[in-house]
Amino acid sequence: MKRLAFLTVLVLVAQAAPAQTIDCGAVPGWRQDGPARSYEPDNLFDYMNGNAEGYLIYRFASMRGITCKHGEDTLVIDLSEMSDPEHAYGMFSATRDQRVPIEPIGMGGQVLPRRAVFVKDKYYLEIAANPAKDHSAALRGFVAAIEKTIRGQTAPPDQISWFPKDGLVPDSVRLVPESVLGLRMLKSGYIGQYDFGKAFLVAESSAESAAALMTKLKDRVGQSTAVGIADEAFTAADKYLDGLCVFRKGRFIGGFANLKGGHDATAAASKLAASVK
Amino acid sequence: MKDKSSRRDFLALGLAFPASAMASSSLSGPIDPQAPKPAIQSTGGLSYRVLGKTGLKVTTVGFGCMITSDPSVIEKAADLGINYFDTARGYQGGNNERMVGAALKAKRNNLFIATKTGASTKQEALDHLDKSLSELGTDHVEVWHLHAKSKAAQLTDELIEAQQIAKKQGKIRFAGVSTHSGHAEVIQAMIEKKDHFDVWLPSYNFTMEPAMQALIESAGKAGFGVVGMKVMAGGFRRAKPGEKLYDTLKRDGAMLAALKWVVKDTNVHTTIPSITDMEQLEENMRAMTVPFAKSDETVLAAQLEHIRPLYCRTCGECDTRCPKGLPVSDILRFLSYAEGYGQYSLGRESFLSLPSEARDVRCGDCSYCSVRCPHGVKVAERLGRAQEIFA
Numbered sequence: 001m002k003r004l005a006f007l008t009v010l011v012l013v014a015q016a017a018p019a020q021t022i023d024c025g026a027v028p029g030w031r032q033d034g035p036a037r038s039y040e041p042d043n044l045f046d047y048m049n050g051n052a053e054g055y056l057i058y059r060f061a062s063m064r065g066i067t068c069k070h071g072e073d074t075l076v077i078d079l080s081e082m083s084d085p086e087h088a089y090g091m092f093s094a095t096r097d098q099r100v101p102i103e104p105i106g107m108g109g110q111v112l113p114r115r116a117v118f119v120k121d122k123y124y125l126e127i128a129a130n131p132a133k134d135h136s137a138a139l140r141g142f143v144a145a146i147e148k149t150i151r152g153q154t155a156p157p158d159q160i161s162w163f164p165k166d167g168l169v170p171d172s173v174r175l176v177p178e179s180v181l182g183l184r185m186l187k188s189g190y191i192g193q194y195d196f197g198k199a200f201l202v203a204e205s206s207a208e209s210a211a212a213l214m215t216k217l218k219d220r221v222g223q224s225t226a227v228g229i230a231d232e233a234f235t236a237a238d239k240y241l242d243g244l245c246v247f248r249k250g251r252f253i254g255g256f257a258n259l260k261g262g263h264d265a266t267a268a269a270s271k272l273a274a275s276v277k
Numbered sequence: 278m279k280d281k282s283s284r285r286d287f288l289a290l291g292l293a294f295p296a297s298a299m300a301s302s303s304l305s306g307p308i309d310p311q312a313p314k315p316a317i318q319s320t321g322g323l324s325y326r327v328l329g330k331t332g333l334k335v336t337t338v339g340f341g342c343m344i345t346s347d348p349s350v351i352e353k354a355a356d357l358g359i360n361y362f363d364t365a366r367g368y369q370g371g372n373n374e375r376m377v378g379a380a381l382k383a384k385r386n387n388l389f390i391a392t393k394t395g396a397s398t399k400q401e402a403l404d405h406l407d408k409s410l411s412e413l414g415t416d417h418v419e420v421w422h423l424h425a426k427s428k429a430a431q432l433t434d435e436l437i438e439a440q441q442i443a444k445k446q447g448k449i450r451f452a453g454v455s456t457h458s459g460h461a462e463v464i465q466a467m468i469e470k471k472d473h474f475d476v477w478l479p480s481y482n483f484t485m486e487p488a489m490q491a492l493i494e495s496a497g498k499a500g501f502g503v504v505g506m507k508v509m510a511g512g513f514r515r516a517k518p519g520e521k522l523y524d525t526l527k528r529d530g531a532m533l534a535a536l537k538w539v540v541k542d543t544n545v546h547t548t549i550p551s552i553t554d555m556e557q558l559e560e561n562m563r564a565m566t567v568p569f570a571k572s573d574e575t576v577l578a579a580q581l582e583h584i585r586p587l588y589c590r591t592c593g594e595c596d597t598r599c600p601k602g603l604p605v606s607d608i609l610r611f612l613s614y615a616e617g618y619g620q621y622s623l624g625r626e627s628f629l630s631l632p633s634e635a636r637d638v639r640c641g642d643c644s645y646c647s648v649r650c651p652h653g654v655k656v657a658e659r660l661g662r663a664q665e666i667f668a
Contacts, residue, residue: 043621049457050393050425051367053344053551094346095370117370132404179554182350191346240349240555258349 019149020123022077024068026145027138033074037065057177058091059083061122068142073135077142080124085153090175092119095126102171106147107156111136116143121152162275163192163199164268176200181241181257185216189253197242197259199272204251207231214248227266230273235265245269249276323358324565326546329502331451331475333389333419335361337540338565340558341506341549343368348380354558355384363478363504363549364413365393365424366405371412378413385415391476391504393424393455402439406448420476420502421449427459429466437473451475455506464492468499480507481545483538483577490542497544505548508539532557534573536564595656598648601638604631605648605656612663621666628667639664 024032037047040062044052047063055063065078082088089107096117102108109118116127116139125146129135160173172193180186180200189202204210214232218224221244224236230249237243238257245265246255254276256268324337339361340354351362364377374392381388392409396402406421421443423436432454440452453476456463460479467474477496481489482505496503509532539548552558595605611627629636639661640646646657 045457046622048425049427050365050395050455051343054369057344094372097370098372098375132401176346179346179350179557182347182353182554184554184556240353 019151020064020079020081020146021149022064022066022079022125022146024066027068027141030068030070030075030138033067033069037063037078039063039065054094055080055091058094058175059087059177060091070138072131073138074130075135075138075142076128076130077146078126079146080126082122082124085119085122086157086175087177088119088122088124089156090177091124092117093171093174098172105143106150106154109143109147111139111143116140118143118147120147120150120154123150123152157190158277159190159201159203162201162272162277163190164271164275166271167194167196168199169193169195183217183220185213185220186253194256194268196263197256197265197268199254199256199268201252201254201272201276204253207248207250210248210251210253213253214246217246217253229266229270230276233266233269233273247273249273252276322562322566324540326543327502328361328476328504328546329497330500331420331502333361333451333502335389335502335547336565337545337547338536338561339363339504339547339549341551342373342377344551345373345376345553347554348376350552350555350558351377351380353555354552355381355388357558357562359562360387361389361391361504361547361549363391363506365395365422366409367393367395367424371408374409374412378415382414389419390415391420391422391453391478392418393422393453395424396436396439397433399435399439399442402436403442406439406443410448417448417450419449420451420453420504422453422455422476422478424455425457426454426463427456429462432463432466432470437470440473451502453478453502453504456480457507460489460492464496467501468495471499471501474501476502476504478504478506478549481505481539481542482508483535490544493542493544502547503545505539505542505545508548508550509535530572531576533560533564534569534576536561537567537569537573538577540564541569594651595648600647601635601643603635603638603660605660607631608635608663609654609656609659611667612659624663625667628663636668639668 024030039047041056041060044055044060044063059082061081061083063078063080065076068075068077080091082091085107092108096102096110097112100110100112103110105118106120110116113134113136114129114132118125125143127139127142129139157175163173173190175188176191177188180189180191180202186200186202189200192199204213211232218234221236221238224234227233227235227245229245229247233245233247233255235243235245241257243259243263243265244255244257245268246253247269254269254272256265256272259265259268325334326337327333328335336359338359340351340359340363342351342362342364345351362377362381364373366374368374377390381390390413392413394402394405394409396405409418410416421440423432423440426432440449443449444452452474454463454467454474455478457480464477464479467477479493481493493503536548536550539545550561552561599605608628611624640657641661648656650656
């Protein structure tokens with residue numbers, strides 16, 4: 001009985017432990033410099049005026065930050081909470097260095113000489129390091145320590161895995177929070193860059209609304225040709241989106257655009273459609 | 278009613294407001310009467326002005342690339358004739374410059390690109406510039422801004438030196454400063470050092486006090502090219518989905534009216550609204566050919582009417598009316614810093630600078646508020662809000 005009570009206390013203590021902790025003391029030798037920072041959508045501009053919109057479009061909810069010092073070295077650590085894991089991952093995929101592979105930190109992360117980022121659940125962490133030199137050892141230490149304090153989703157959104165790998169620029173799939181392909185009617189969705197064009201995938205709330213959206217898309221592109229993919233599909237040409245093939249499968253609308261000459265748009269879109277669950 | 282009509286007049290007249298008189302009282306820096314007047318030309322669905330002393334002939338509507346996700350929108354803008362594109366080193370973690378560079382590569386020679394650095398030292402700034410040029414795929418940019426400067430002290434000698442070095446190296450053609458707040462202080466400092474700066478990039482929109490027009494005019498008189506940002510009144514910044522303000526700003530015509538209001542100010546040479554899709558682009562293009570009209574005035578007046586219960590004109594009518602001695606208009610102004618301009622810390626800092634007897638008052642303790650705003654601001658409610666978020 002005593003043992004059960006002890007375990008219960010342990011569980012309660014663990015649950016009560018502060019989550020998403022950022023602490024300069026997490027890595028030996030570092031100390032906090034100045035007060036902690038805290039921002040919400042209404043005052044994020046105080047901290048990063050000129051860059052805040054880039055957070056707000058990914059449904060930014062709040063940010064906590066600290067600055068850590070070790071001798072002359074400074075780390076500026078900011079942990080942002082977005083509305084959900086999908087948008088947190090979207091923020092990460094928009095701001096990560098697209099020429100450097102994603103590491104398995106949380107849902108994904110990168111540690112560069114002067115910058116580290118990772119996303120886990122609905123949290124997006126950024127660390128900027130000064131002065132100019134390789135800070136990756138310290139950055140890795142903080143990333144590991146902070147990542148441990150965040151619970152929740154560690155896998156990227158399912159839709160990312162639906163993009164066919166053949167020809168896909170590695171780690172290029174990202175969430176576009178508004179106007180996918182520059183089309184306002186495609187409100188939010190994923191884009192993946194391929195050697196021969198780009199793929200997109202938009203989820204509507206229902207198959208009916210997706211069907212209505214397909215009609216609007218066809219009207220917008222003008223002349224189109226029906227093709228046999230999933231529930232319905234068409235190919236067309238557009239001055240800025242070049243050759244494109246769009247399909248609807250249930251509540252999802254997807255396809256390829258900006259296809260380079262000679263590439264079979266229908267075949268490419270068929271592969272994507274086959275992956276959509 | 279009087280205020281309502283005067284506010285409408287302000288919207289309608291816009292530039293006719295006695296800005297020069299205000300400028301003389303708010304600025305003491307030298308004004309160059311020989312500064313070039315902005316040329317205005319219109320051709321083929323586009324209108325152009327000369328970007329102050331840079332001599333660049335820019336479209337009055339440019340392109341703010343900060344949150345654009347798809348380069349095809351940028352490419353289309355260039356095809357349609359927009360020739361001024363704005364990005365920054367820090368946007369999208371550096372990815373934005375790369376996208377802008379790729380989208381504009383084929384037309385680079387006919388376009389003007391502006392970027393910014395948020396660096397605080399000379400070396401860091403120059404490093405940023407090299408990185409910007411590399412990412413943009415160009416050997417120079419037309420304008421390189423010191424990013425988000427809100428205090429004169431931030432225009433440091435070493436940052437100015439960095440801009441001068443970059444000019445001599447041919448990496449930038451013109452030096453600029455972007456300002457989201459503290460406009461009066463920054464433009465004053467720029468005018469005092471006007472030989473070092475060419476372009477000013479302030480936030481500017483129809484919700485701002487008329488004094489802002491005076492600052493814009495002063496910048497123009499000093500010969501600076503003036504580029505307006507946040508021209509849609511931060512429609513996505515302050516309003517959230519589900520809020521009435523959001524719905525109003527998203528309403529057809531409101532965003533275009535807001536852009537046209539800025540474009541009609543001839544002291545603003547170009548504007549950089551954020552553009553994320555083809556529809557926004559096409560709508561914004563119309564601001565170059567369709568003049569600001571009575572209908573736009575109505576839309577914007579309605580918008581101001583909507584924010585009227587929140588929007589203090591700082592007329593001072595309410596001062597000395599509070600039996601507790603609250604400096605009412607001051608507190609409402611502090612609140613507008615936080616809620617109207619997103620400057621929470623400035624608002625709080627200002628509030629906390631009040632004497633303790635004013636800071637400690639809680640309007641909720643009074644059963645009746647004797648302060649009445651002649652313009653309809655809900656004073657007790659707004660004071661309570663300020664006490665809630667600042668005290």
